[in-house]
Amino acid sequence: MNDFAELLDRLAFEPRRNAKLRLMEDFFRTTPDPERGYALAALTGGLSFRNAKPGLVRALIAERTDPVLFALSYDYVGDLSETVALMWPPPSQAGTGHNAPPPRLADVVEGLSMAAKTELPGLLARWLDALDETGRWALLKLITGALRIGVSARLAKTAVAGLGRVDPNAVEELWHGLTPPYEPLFAWLEGRADRPEGLVVAPFRPPMLSHPLDEEELSRLDPAEFCAEWKWDGIRIEAVRELTPEGRRIVRLYSRTGEDITGSFPDLCEALIAEDAFVGALDGELLVLRGGRxxxxxxxxxxxxxxxxxxxxxxxxxxxxRAYDLLGEGEEDLRPLPFAERRRRLEALVARLAGGRVDLSPLVPFVSWEELVAARARPSEAGAGIDAEAVEGVMLKRRDSPYVPGRPKGLWYKWKHDPHLVDAVLMYAQRGHGKRSSYYSDYTFGLWRSGPEGEELVPVGKAYFGFTDEELKELDRFVRRETVNRFGPVREVVHTGERGLVLEVAFEGVQQSTRHKSGVAMRFPRISRIRWDKPPREADRLDYLAGLLPRGETMKTRAGKT
Known part of the structure; x- marks a missing residue:
């Protein structure tokens, strides 16, 4: 456990991607099974402990420390695992008087998986007694499931692939047939065994991603080399249908990150199982289609x-x-083929499907970039028809591009609609996590509306990114200087018509919400600019967001509730 804790600690303070990869690769190379396998599972989000929850951690520390001191410390530190790790008393103070050796990571994972709920408090307390501060922090991070060390599941798999100098996508394609502690995977990567085959039917194929595009870059591209299609506002999905040697029809659905979401869409899976014309893998967008819209x-x-x-x-x-691409058909891998050829075969496949649960994402006709600019601005007039409200921009794909996992340059571009902007007033702030635990970096902002007692600010959203490190320091200083009230870890800052801070917030859209006092919830809000030049009284009104609601939706506020 100490080696794993040291790895997490170093990863948390290492900002460089390549340095993180080296740290993980060295750990996987020098750590024996099954420790390294369980570490990989932790880094990729593959561990879940049904009965070990943050509430258990809070209960244990409440028995050992003064509750007021813990509340003050938690408010200052901003992270539960770090606060408990630092405040946990030594065994002599706790009255146990023993000097047990620190647990192995495998002991922890297997113990949490097998222990009954009533056994967990004593088990966790013994482990915490036997570990130092860093070990306790790592253990608690493992339990709460929030590592927050700047390592994605993809990055961890890339580090593992480095052991055998194989493409990370080869690991991705095996991943759903593997279980912790992944001993067959490590044996293959180290050359001690053959590549594990046949572990999963209907495997995941890592997706091809695009680069953002603007009009300046568009002018440097040749329109004759590209196809364009609508970028639908749904969830990127991969649908795989295969036949087992015994003749069973297997369908799996995967998210863009490779998560198996088959169980969440039994209706869609049932429809795909019945499609005998389809054996292979589709790349598309998951949408809700009602009444042909x-x-x-x-x-x-x-x-x-x-x-x-x-x-x-x-x-x-x-x-x-709504299908975008065809990655495989039958036993044939189509990914090396040009996009134009894959598209031709996709059109033929969709034409043979009978269930109505899969259709084709239409191409956007254009000859010049000026025509595409006009189509992007008015999709309803350029072929999207009644579905225009679900379009969030256009995709550009080179006609000769193979399907390359990752984000290769120059092949695919996404050109989304410009975000909405609103000037909102900062109302509340809370400390962040990880590296930001010392800064007030999570902000709640509001807009003006007319209330029973005149003009009032009502919260409309929260944001915690979009600003630079220097802007974060400025915001943190403002919050500390202008705090007028506290609610646990949350600080209320001054927000009157004359005093306060206006933030320009960028967002993708709004939706009706009965959980928010304002009646609306913003989608993907982020801080676009700090408006030091603008007084709060000139911030925008709630009516602006109401005008952006999708068709047929109106605000339903919760009067009297925050």
């Missing part, structure tokens, strides 16, 4: 992340795939 992302969100998938839910929010 693509619904907004706000409607799709009501179908996502549901624990219970009921018949009523599937009927009200029918899942649909």
């Amino acid at each position: 693509v619904e907004s992302f706000n409607v799709l969100q009501q179908r996502l992340n549901r624990k219970a998938i009921t018949p009523r839910l599937m009927q009200e929010f029918p899942a649909h795939i």
Whole structure:
């Protein structure tokens, strides 16, 4: 456990991507099985402990420290795991008087997986007694499932691939057939065994991604070399249908990051299983299609992340795939083919499908960039028709581009609609996590509306990125200087018509929300600019957001509640 803790500690303070890769690769090379396998599972989000929750950690520290001191410390530090790790008393103070050796990572993972709920408090306390501050911090991060060390699952898999000098995508394609501690994977990468084959039917294929585009870069491209298609406002998805040697039909659905989401869409899977014309892998967009019209992302969100998938839910929010690309057909891997050829075969495949749950994303006709600019501005007049509200821009794809995993330069571009901008007033601030735990970096902002007692600010969203490191320091100083009230870890800052701070907030859209006092929720808000030049009284009004709601939606506020 100490070696794993040291790895996490070094990764948390290492900003360079290549240096993080070297740290992880060295760890995987020098650490034996099964320790390194469980470490890989932790770094990729592959561990889940049903009964070990943050509430258990809070209860244990409450028995050992003064609650007021803990509340003050937690407010100052801003991170539960770090606060408890620093405040946990030595064994002699706790009255245990033993000097047990620190647990191995494998002991921790297997113990948390097998222990009964009533056994966990004593088990966790013994481990915490046996570890130092860094070890306790790593253990608690593992339990709460929030490492926050700047390492994505993809980066960890890339580091593992470095052991055998193989393409990280080869690891991705095996991943869903592997389970912790991944001993067959390490044996293959170290040359002690053959590549593990046949572990998963209908495997994931890492997606090809695009680069952002602006009009200046557009002018340097040749329109004759590119196709354009609509960028739909849904969830990127990969649908794979294969036949087992026994003749069973298997369908799997994957998110863009490789998460298996098959169980969340049984209606879509059932429809694809019945499509005997399709054996292979499709790349497309997951949407909700009702009455022949693509619904907004706000409607799709009501179908996502549901624990219970009921018949009523599937009927009200029918899942649909709008196909972009064909990655494989039968036993043939189509990814090396040019996009134009893959597109031709995709069109032929979709024409053979009969279930109505998959259709083709249409190409946007254009000859010059001026025509494409006009189409992007008015999609309803350029072929998107009644689905225009679900378009968030256009995609440009080179006609001769193979399907290359990752984000290769010069092949695919995304040209999204310009974001909406609103001037909002900073109302509340809270410390961040990880490297930002010392700064007030999470901001709640509001807009003006007319209330029973005159003009009032109502919260409309939260944002914690979009600013530079120097701007973060300026914002942090403002919050500390202008705090007028505290609510646990949250500080209220001055926000009157004359005093306060205006933030220019960029966002992708709004949706109706009954959970917010304002009646709306913003999508992907981020701080675009700090308006030191603008007094709060000149900030925007809530009516502006109401005008951006999708068709048929109105604000439903919760009067009297924050």
